Amino acid sequence: MADELIFYTNPMSRGQIVRWMLEEVGAPYEPRILDYGTTMKEAAYLAVNPMGKVPAIVHNGKVVTECAAICAYLADAFPDKGLAPALTGRADYYRWLFFTAGPVEQAITAKMFGFEPDAEQQRMAGFGSLAAALDALESAVSGKSFIAGDHFSAADVYVGSQIDWGLQFGTIASRPAFEAYIAPLRERVAYKRAKDIDNALIAEMQAANPA
Incomplete structure (x- = not known):
């Protein structure tokens, strides 16, 4: 088809x-x-x-x-x-999309599993430390409405989702820059529609399999 x-x-x-x-x-x-x-x-x-x-x-x-x-x-x-910048404007788009998918998620996962790299290990680990990864992410969103340029893009979906989940579940500590960045993204029609669909499915699954 x-x-x-x-x-x-x-x-x-x-x-x-x-x-x-x-x-x-x-x-x-x-x-x-x-x-x-x-x-x-x-x-x-x-x-x-x-x-x-x-x-x-x-x-x-x-x-x-x-x-x-x-x-x-x-x-x-x-x-x-x-949902993607022009090819000449994709530096930040690719940089922060894959930085968040790589070092940020790796750092969060390591923390959740109880692994805290020491100074020598931080030199070898791509994410360095959770603090370093989150500091870099904070610098990327500070004072910006969008992660790459002046328009919403697919990178905002991914980066925004990671920050949204992190703040919700406590794997990312609240920072003013993170809260300011994610707040308008949560108001997007597509974000709300997607959440409504998944929340309804979760409710159905829980009703079918009560604890």
Whole structure:
């Protein structure tokens, strides 16, 4: 089917990032909700993503995994939506999109798992330390409405999602620059629509499987 777009996700996953991006794109897509430990690990889905993790998309028969890659891909696949800067203006776009997907997420994960690199390890670890990664991220958003240039982009979906989740779950300490950056992003129509969809799905799952 021309322009077929399939979205594999679970509402309690990083799939929420891609859901927001898809709602910003506004193109029709077919969501397929997978369960941890069952359908996410079955052969049919492992043929899509051998990691057995979500999210993933299949667009016109081509698979894309990893949230930052999916956001960047969708921005390019639907250029009329204006979700990527012109090629001459993509330095900050690529820099902060992949910095947040790399050092920031690595630093947060290390902290959650109880790993605090010492001074020597910080020299070898790409993220250095959580404090250093968050200081750099703070510098990127301070005094800005958008992470790359004067317009909202796919990088704001990804960076905004990481800050949004971090503030919500306490993995990123509140800082004025983070709060000021994320506040208007939370008011975007696509953000709210995506949250409503995933929150409704979460409620359905919880009702079907009460604790």
